[in-house]
Amino acid sequence: MNQYEKYKKAEKGAWLSIIAYLILATVKITIAEVGNSAALRADGLNNTTDVIASVTVLIGLKISRKPPDKDHHYGHFRAETIASLVAAFIMVFIGLQVIVETFRSIISGEYHQPDMLTAWTAVAAAVVMFIIYRYNLRLSKKVNSSALHAAAQDNKSDAYVSIGAAIGIFGAQLHWYWLDPLAGFIVGLIICKTAWHIFWDATHTLTDGFDADELETIRESIGAHPEVESVKDIKGRLHANQPLIEATIYVDPTLTVQESHDISDEIEETLQADLHVPHAHIHIEPFNQSIKKEQE
Numbered sequence: 001m002n003q004y005e006k007y008k009k010a011e012k013g014a015w016l017s018i019i020a021y022l023i024l025a026t027v028k029i030t031i032a033e034v035g036n037s038a039a040l041r042a043d044g045l046n047n048t049t050d051v052i053a054s055v056t057v058l059i060g061l062k063i064s065r066k067p068p069d070k071d072h073h074y075g076h077f078r079a080e081t082i083a084s085l086v087a088a089f090i091m092v093f094i095g096l097q098v099i100v101e102t103f104r105s106i107i108s109g110e111y112h113q114p115d116m117l118t119a120w121t122a123v124a125a126a127v128v129m130f131i132i133y134r135y136n137l138r139l140s141k142k143v144n145s146s147a148l149h150a151a152a153q154d155n156k157s158d159a160y161v162s163i164g165a166a167i168g169i170f171g172a173q174l175h176w177y178w179l180d181p182l183a184g185f186i187v188g189l190i191i192c193k194t195a196w197h198i199f200w201d202a203t204h205t206l207t208d209g210f211d212a213d214e215l216e217t218i219r220e221s222i223g224a225h226p227e228v229e230s231v232k233d234i235k236g237r238l239h240a241n242q243p244l245i246e247a248t249i250y251v252d253p254t255l256t257v258q259e260s261h262d263i264s265d266e267i268e269e270t271l272q273a274d275l276h277v278p279h280a281h282i283h284i285e286p287f288n289q290s291i292k293k294e295q296e
Contacts, residue, residue, distance in 0.1 A: 008065060010145040013136040014058035017151055020132055021051040024125050035115030037172075039165035040122055042098045042184035046161055046191050049094035050154060053087035057151050060084070074279075077239050081205050084150050088199035091154075095191030102184035113177060114169050122166035129159035144276075146205070150198045157194045161187045210236040210243070218275060222247055222282075225270070227255075227263045229287035245271065245280040253286030260284045 028044030031037075060083020066076040133155035140149035168183020215236045223231045232248040249267075251260055264282040271277040 010139065010143045010148045011058060011061050013139045013148045013151065014054055014061060016132060017054040017136065017155065018051060018058065020128060021047045021054060024128065025051060028121060028125065031118055031121050032114075035118035035121075037114035037118035037165075037169055038102055038181045039168040039183035039187065040114070040118040042102060042187040043122060043125070043158075043161055043165040045094060045098055046158060046187055049091050049191065050158060052090050053154065054151060056083045056087045056090065057148065060086075061145070061148075074239055074244075077242060078206070080146060081202050081238075084146060084198050085202040085206070087150070088195045088202065091195035091198070092192050095188050095195060098188035098191060099185060102181045102188060113172050113175070116169075116173065119166050119169035119173075122162045122169065126159045126162035126166070129155050129162060133159060146201065150201065153197070154194055157190055161190050164190070205238045208237040210238060214243075218243075218245060218271065218277065219247075221271060221275060222249060222267055225263065225267055227251055228267075232285060239279070242279065243275075243277045245277055246283070247280065248283040248285060250285055250287035253288060 025044050025047035028040050028047060032041035032044055057080075060080045063079035063083075064075075064077050066072075066079075068075045133152055136148055136152035136155055139145075140152050164186055165183050168179045168181075168186075171179030171183075215234060218236065219231050219234050222228060222234070229250040229252065232250055234245065234247040236246075237244050247267075249263075251263060255263075264284060267282050268280045271280050
């Protein structure tokens with residue numbers, strides 16, 4: 001299965017999230033108004049942001065499937081990362097809105113006892129979101145999609161948010177009325193926290209960040225080739241979830257051009273088969289005694 005086919009499969013997870021969030025947001029906000037629960041209302045608004053975020057992820061996945069063209073020689077895979085970034089901005093905006101509204105409610109002391117129906121709605125929503133989280137997590141690993149993985153983490157966060165809302169509502173039944181708006185306030189904080197993690201991962205990728213331990217593993221794999229005298233330099237960046245590796249290696253200077261080329265091909269094939277590195281550029285340089293002394 002190539003990367004384009006994987007992104008097509010990933011769209012199933014995005015569609016599942018969109019449909020689930022649309023239903024849950026509508027149900028929660030409606031029941032919250034009827035049952036007078038600030039926590040469930042905040043949870044419903046959270047799901048509204050998730051609809052927008054999931055649509056953004058879906059658009060990013062569709063753009064990522066576009067093949068390379070004259071302006072995008074590496075394809076459009078980073079559209080997926082940009083989608084995650086946009087989703088993070090949307091989520092933090094709504095999260096701050098929820099925090100401000102529930103904080104005002106706490107300060108003003110406008111407490112109400114919500115109906116028990118709102119609590120059971122939150123519990124049912126948590127169960128649904130845990131199921132969707134497990135499905136999207138497995139799918140994201142299968143197709144190696146950062147955007148879908150972020151969506152899965154958001155699904156899990158939403159399940160915890162619904163549990164928190166339910167606890168707040170149950171507490172209000174014991175006449176701890178402040179627990180309901182407090183739960184809404186915590187929901188807002190969780191939304192912002194989730195948005196921050198998605199934002200961090202996306203910006204790390206877009207600024208060419210690459211895990212140092214993973215790069216060292218790749219270096220060791222290259223250096224393990226019997227014809228490689230030494231690895232002079234190695235760099236890595238991510239194109240969506242696809243590593244792009246550039247490495248300079250030293251080989252025996254008496255090797256022919258064809259022999260050196262064969263070594264390069266063998267290294268690239270090994271990286272792809274063992275470490276799932278689809279793109280590697282190996283530069284060959286002659287190894288001599290002066291280099292050996294420098295290394296010693």
